[in-house]
Amino acid sequence: MVKKTIQKKKKLETKKKKQTKKKEEIKFIGKVTKIRQTEPRTVIEWPRTLTHVHTYGMLSPFFKGLREGKLMATRCPNKNCPENRLWIPPRAHCPDCHTEMTWKTLPNPVIGKIYSFTEVVYAGIGIELSTPYWQVDVELPGLATIPKSYLLYGKPYIGMKVKAEFRTKNPTNTVLDYHWVPYEK
Amino acid sequence: MITFKEGNLRIPKWNRKVFIVAGGTTAYKKYFPEYKLEELAMIAFKNMLEDNDLKMDPLEVKGLINFATYGEFADHFQDQLLCEAKIHDYLGLDPLHNLGIKTGGATGGSAILAAAMAVASGYADVALAAGWERMDEVDTRTGNYYIATAACKDFETRLGRVYSSYYAPMANRFAETFNVSEVTRAKIAVKNHLYACSSPYAQQAGKYTVDEVLASPMSAYPLRFLECCAMSAGAACVLVCDEETAYKLTDHPCELFICGGTHTLRVADRRHMEVPLLPHETPGMYKDLYGKEGARYPGFESFLASRFAAWLVYRMADIKNPLEDMDLVELHDAFTISDLQTYGDIGLRPYGQEQDYIESGDAYYINPNTGKPGKCPSNLSGGLIGTMHAVGATGIFQAAECLWQLQQKYDKFHGDPKIWKKWWKEKPKDWQSLQIPKNSKQALWVSHAGVGSHVTVGILRKSW
Numbered sequence: 001m002v003k004k005t006i007q008k009k010k011k012l013e014t015k016k017k018k019q020t021k022k023k024e025e026i027k028f029i030g031k032v033t034k035i036r037q038t039e040p041r042t043v044i045e046w047p048r049t050l051t052h053v054h055t056y057g058m059l060s061p062f063f064k065g066l067r068e069g070k071l072m073a074t075r076c077p078n079k080n081c082p083e084n085r086l087w088i089p090p091r092a093h094c095p096d097c098h099t100e101m102t103w104k105t106l107p108n109p110v111i112g113k114i115y116s117f118t119e120v121v122y123a124g125i126g127i128e129l130s131t132p133y134w135q136v137d138v139e140l141p142g143l144a145t146i147p148k149s150y151l152l153y154g155k156p157y158i159g160m161k162v163k164a165e166f167r168t169k170n171p172t173n174t175v176l177d178y179h180w181v182p183y184e185k
Numbered sequence: 186m187i188t189f190k191e192g193n194l195r196i197p198k199w200n201r202k203v204f205i206v207a208g209g210t211t212a213y214k215k216y217f218p219e220y221k222l223e224e225l226a227m228i229a230f231k232n233m234l235e236d237n238d239l240k241m242d243p244l245e246v247k248g249l250i251n252f253a254t255y256g257e258f259a260d261h262f263q264d265q266l267l268c269e270a271k272i273h274d275y276l277g278l279d280p281l282h283n284l285g286i287k288t289g290g291a292t293g294g295s296a297i298l299a300a301a302m303a304v305a306s307g308y309a310d311v312a313l314a315a316g317w318e319r320m321d322e323v324d325t326r327t328g329n330y331y332i333a334t335a336a337c338k339d340f341e342t343r344l345g346r347v348y349s350s351y352y353a354p355m356a357n358r359f360a361e362t363f364n365v366s367e368v369t370r371a372k373i374a375v376k377n378h379l380y381a382c383s384s385p386y387a388q389q390a391g392k393y394t395v396d397e398v399l400a401s402p403m404s405a406y407p408l409r410f411l412e413c414c415a416m417s418a419g420a421a422c423v424l425v426c427d428e429e430t431a432y433k434l435t436d437h438p439c440e441l442f443i444c445g446g447t448h449t450l451r452v453a454d455r456r457h458m459e460v461p462l463l464p465h466e467t468p469g470m471y472k473d474l475y476g477k478e479g480a481r482y483p484g485f486e487s488f489l490a491s492r493f494a495a496w497l498v499y500r501m502a503d504i505k506n507p508l509e510d511m512d513l514v515e516l517h518d519a520f521t522i523s524d525l526q527t528y529g530d531i532g533l534r535p536y537g538q539e540q541d542y543i544e545s546g547d548a549y550y551i552n553p554n555t556g557k558p559g560k561c562p563s564n565l566s567g568g569l570i571g572t573m574h575a576v577g578a579t580g581i582f583q584a585a586e587c588l589w590q591l592q593q594k595y596d597k598f599h600g601d602p603k604i605w606k607k608w609w610k611e612k613p614k615d616w617q618s619l620q621i622p623k624n625s626k627q628a629l630w631v632s633h634a635g636v637g638s639h640v641t642v643g644i645l646r647k648s649w
Contacts, residue, residue, distance in 0.1 A: 043218045
């Protein structure tokens with residue numbers, strides 16, 4: 001009796017296997033979507049994780065420069081161009097005459113003056129600086145622009161003198177690789 | 186240095202007159218699980234076709250449409266590319282052509298500009314301009330980051346990841362240069378939250394005091410939460426058409442003028458230039474302000490894109506003095522400071538005296554100093570701080586509010602208890618009408634992106 005049932009079972013199993021081989025059903029391999037609420041209407045969760053690749057393009061020397069403790073700017077080499085000041089953020093091409101710009105390293109110590117500032121208390125998701133922190137816009141001699149960065153410590157005011165410092169150890173490989181510190185003499 | 190050559194300063198001119206005859210909107214909410222995006226667009230579309238006293242059957246009006254422009258700020262908020270196709274189909278407008286328009290916070294204004302271009306050129310007789318945003322699929326901080334990707338990703342985004350931190354340095358510089366107290370900014374917040382109390386569409390209505398605004402949590406110093414706009418879900422639309430159709434559809438059409446301007450995404454890159462003067466300004470009047478060593482125009486204090494758009498549209502519409510000629514303005518008060526800055530750009534006050542537009546009482550429905558109607562009230566809709574900033578819809582919602590005000594329909598669209606009920610609210614017992622006077626002729630609205638990267642200035646003129 002026992003043998004018989006076992007044999008039967010085996011037969012059944014082989015039949016089943018054959019059947020599944022014949023009909024290859026599509027399987028759900030994703031994660032079950034969670035329902036967040038059903039009232040007043042059904043709302044589901046929609047998770048997203050993404051990595052983009054992003055090129056620094058012709059501005060790559062600027063970011064490499066930060067890692068090496070250098071603040072680099074671009075300048076239009078065209079002598080007939082009305083704009084001969086330096087650019088930080090740098091640009092690869094002059095907006096006025098379209099000439100390809102050339103690089104200039106600002107000599108250390110780089111000293112600037114705070115043009116404006118804010119204390120960032122509430123920051124958006126992914127913030128890489130501990131809040132609250134002082135975001136500062138710094139005026140530098142010879143620049144057409146007023147680059148934005150942050151003050152590592154101290155309290156800023158408009159007109160305050162500051163010195164550039166670099167994150168050469170454990171660089172972030174972003175614009176956060178330089179910042180300012182108070183410069184009193 | 187920005188220098189202009191002759192062609193750069195050509196004043197835009199329509200080939201034929203352009204009108205707006207109807208507007209529609211949803212309410213605006215921080216979280217809107219009741220409806221899908223295309224359903225919100227349909228509700229606004231039906232509101233436009235059915236509730237504007239048009240002289241034709243709604244489906245007959247729809248039968249006149251032969252082009253559409255759609256405003257949507259950010260694909261990553263919707264998480265759906267080609268929303269335009271989905272919504273266009275949902276509204277039953279296939280296979281008519283549509284264009285998706287994207288200029289950040291100015292998207293709504295730009296969508297209307299594009300619709301107006303279609304009508305003015307003869308491509309269309311009747312064009313739909315609709316806009317929407319669904320900012321509620323992500324939490325607030327993620328939303329803040331999404332918006333902050335509209336700052337330069339290489340040099341700015343990582344330094345804040347919240348847009349208030351790009352406006353706050355402008356606020357500090359503005360206060361220092363023009364000697365402005367933060368109380369003036371707080372008054373703007375109080376005013377716009379208060380006017381939102383009359384709107385069934387409003388997301389952030391509230392009766393606050395100046396002290397309460399200044400005591401509210403800090404976003405980025407000196408901007409407090411109560412000084413910042415809403416993050417919204419919702420949709421709005423207007424119907425743009427030629428002169429013949431306009432009068433066929435309504436006895437109360439408004440003629441439309443609209444122009445735009447652009448400036449650097451990074452405030453850092455704004456190089457000093459001469460102030461382009463508005464019709465009522467005189468050469469030399471800014472000598473003291475910008476003649477100083479190291480002074481910068483527009484610097485951190487002003488928006489060249491707004492000034493340039495106003496410079497063009499005032500000439501296009503033959504406006505001599507905006508404060509005298511306008512009966513209402515709806516400004517892009519994303520933050521109290523951007524509202525304040527704009528008063529100078531569009532010439533409600535000379536540069537350097539922006540705060541006087543608030544302090545004089547001119548900006549109020551009822552001037553708090555005199556108890557009489559304000560000279561040129563601002564943001565009676567509740568604006569972005571009080572009512573909504575579903576970004577792609579915003580510039581369109583503002584235009585609809587201007588239209589209804591000129592048509593004397595403020596009460597119809599804000600005071601009907603049924604509208605309040607439709608959006609699960611009860612009309613307040615102390616509800617107040619903010620209808621501008623019957624003899625009002627012109628209204629202006631500003632649609633503004635980035636830290637002033639794109640701006641349109643539109644004018645509606647009563648034409649009956």
